Amino acid sequence: MNTINNNRYRNILGTISIAKFGVLLIISIISINELLKSPNYLSQIPLNNYVILFIPAFLIITILLWSFSYIHIFKYKNIKNVQIVEDCVFTFMLCILIFLSNTYQSQYKYLFLFSIISSTISLGKKYGLIVATLSSFIIFFIDLFFAPNSRVNIYFENDLMLALGFIMVAWVLGEYKKFESDQRELLESELKEQLRQHDYIEEMLLKNEDCYNLLIKYSYYSIMIHDSEKILYLNKKAIELFGINSLEEMKKKSLTAFYNTDDYKKIKGKYLDIINNKKSAVSFEEKIINNKGKKINVHNISTYCVYGKMPVILTIMRDITPEKQVQKLKDEVKENIKLLNETQQQNRFITEFFSNISHELKTPLNVIFSSLQLLNVYDDEEFIKNRKKYLDVMKQNCYRLIKLVNNLLDIVKYDSGFIIPNMQNEDIVYVVETIAMSIVPYAEDKGIELVFDTDIEEKIIAFDVDKMERIILNLLSNALKFTDRGGYIYISIKDKNEKVEISVKDTGIGIAVDKKEFIFGRFTQVNKSLKRNHEGTGIGLSLVKSFVELHNGEIKLESKLGHGSEFTVVLPSRQSEETKVETEIKDNVIERVSMELSDI
CATH class of the missing domain: 1.10.287.130 (Signal transduction histidine kinase, dimerisation/phosphotransfer (DHp) domain)
Known part of the structure; x- marks a missing residue:
């Protein structure tokens, strides 16, 4: 890690050094150009007339010094001294170029900011402030040199602000550099500690045979190292799991030999995903077929690792067949x-x-x-x-x-499948109305008012008349049983195009919510006591539901305890192939009514 950081640091310094050299070279070329364009330029310079000879020498010295600096940045261990020398040379040469420009308005003095930034980045806050302070004094000296007798030097005031800017830049950049260095050192220390622990564990496992045998070789779990197809290592437990004799035997086989075709495609996809995306702790269940043909359920935990400088998978398997x-x-x-x-x-x-x-x-x-x-x-x-x-x-x-x-x-007949409905085309309105009217005397004896209503006068559909009589009579019988004197029973028929709804609603005692699901159950009664007020076996509504289902219909219940109940029979509105329609009820309907209402 230190080597990587040092190389990176040297590369940064090398880049800064090249940039400084480039800046000086460009300024030198510009200065020579000014000399060549202005014949009177030399006479204006407050130095001797041999300055033009100094400039080529200056360029040669610059190139030599920078070459020396750049080479030794990568050669010397103490880079700091090389960097200080380089900054001094850069500052000195920059001063000479500013003097050659023969004006305190030279824009070259802003290049001191480049020196301040590079110094702070490379050597820190303290050195950056020193360079900023030195650069500020140099600028003030240049102002005094070119205008020593001026009472009001406006350029000195501007350069004073520039000097403050130099110091602020060095201060802020130095604080950031310090913070970044502290963070980097903290991360490096944590990484070093992790690497130290990793190296320690690796050394312990490699050099301590007992630990190796305990953790891997003789582990309770099956451990193997492999890629998506080949197995590179197996511990003793894994050799037993796969039903082979040795690791050498396993290396001759492919993973596909231990899976059926479909399962292997899925498993191979998972293994490739682990390797390609470097996933860790991927857990799943799978079924393998060992060398003896035995199917074994295993719990698999796989993670990406490097083995022999190759990307592989470390897998821990646990036989969960007994658990299954x-x-x-x-x-x-x-x-x-x-x-x-x-x-x-x-x-x-x-x-x-x-x-x-x-x-x-x-x-x-x-x-x-x-x-x-x-x-x-x-x-x-x-x-x-x-x-x-x-x-x-x-x-x-x-x-x-x-x-x-x-x-x-x-x-018994229904359970045995011997009840076959005799489906005939009949007028359902007439049949229901006749049955309803036949129980009017019983309703009047109990002081109950019976109301019949229909939205159609005639509706011909296919149904079994005998079974329909039993259905309607049973519903009416229950309504009479559980409705007190002064109550009402409403019978209605509604045409729903493809369906017909027959409703029997009463104002009786109703049914509790928790009893509704049992009401159509066989042998079930809401009140199971032999001392109940109403007789019955608990098979009537079960038969009603069975008879309705024989007609491919359904029966619904809506009830609230203390507010009565409503049973609705829904029948499909369709006719049989025969065209004969009978609209009369057999003569024994009175006897059927008497029989159905005999327990009231």
Whole structure:
């Protein structure tokens, strides 16, 4: 580092020396030219008439002195003395040229500024101030020499300002030179310390075999030195990793032998990038195939370095195959735990479902059995009087049993893929309106007002009438169950061109936000208690969703706890290939309504 700085310093001084010589040479040529142009010039010079002979001698002396100075700048170790001599010669010759100009208005005196700047740059602030002060005295002396008797010397005043400028330039430039030198010395000291530590570590590793063996040869990690294709060095662990017998065997192989084609292209690109851009600590994961054909996952940390005066890559590899296997096992355990939790939750649903089923089976059977017992107790007259009442009770509970059995059968059929919708072109408005009107008596018995509205009078689309009856009746049944006396149920149909929306909205108890996602789940009920106010198995809405999906439709829910619910069935507005349109509901619709509403 010192050698580099010294050479740079000598080059700067050499450049300044050449510049000074050039300045003096140009001034000398100008002076000779003035002598040759003006015959009376010599008589005006306050020296002897042989001055013209002095000028060539002056040029020769200048050339010799500057040649001596320039050569010895690069030869002598003590450059400072050479520089001082050079500045003295430059100042002396500059003074002679100013005297030869025969005027104190000579512009040559501004060249002292060049001497001040070069001196400050080369030798520092203190020497620069000395040169500036000396140059100022020389200028004052020249003013007094050419105008010794002037009472008012205006040029002396101007030169006084020039002298102050000389000193200020030397001062400011010297401070900057000092600051730059301090910074350079600080950086050089830090760099020397780093180089010292680097040399110490290098010497320790090279000369201390134990440290070398501990850190590299017998390292726990696989260490190798290589370029983008060839391997130059491997430690013991790396030899084991690649499944070879020795480093000599590895040198005969290329890196491409340990990767598949696609992976090697990516890895080679990374290695070339590290070498070309001199990157360090580049970390990534890769998969190698060792000499025995075994695939190994490794974590790779590569950095640019110089080995044998060649740009290479130092790579540290760590076998992470066991970690990958452990992570895979952890993922499998998490997945199994997730499946176990889902299975346990499904088992809870099934348990709750069977509990509800047993309750739903037991309740109507108990009612039927109790009604039969009561009928047996009565005599003929009382039997005839109460027969219709108890027969209606028995019939309603039979409907409940049939509904339950039908729902269970439909679940099994749907899961088995045996339910195929009978798609026919029907008037959806007529079907929905007929079903809505059929439950009016039930709504009136509960004190609930039912409102039907549609924006079209007729809409022919393809759908399964039986399944659509089940869908609408189930939604209306739920609305009746969960709406108190004095409430409303709104049924509406909207034509959306390519779709038809059927909405059933009530002013009932509503559904909590955290329960909405479970409402269409199988065997799921918002209130799972057997002491709830409303009967049901929790499979009705699940079947509704399944039947809607059979029509390639969807069902939506909007609800707020305490403010009612709205179920919207969206069906595609399309027709089947057959052209026959049926617009009547089968005669057993009343029985279907009674069956669907039997648990209200």
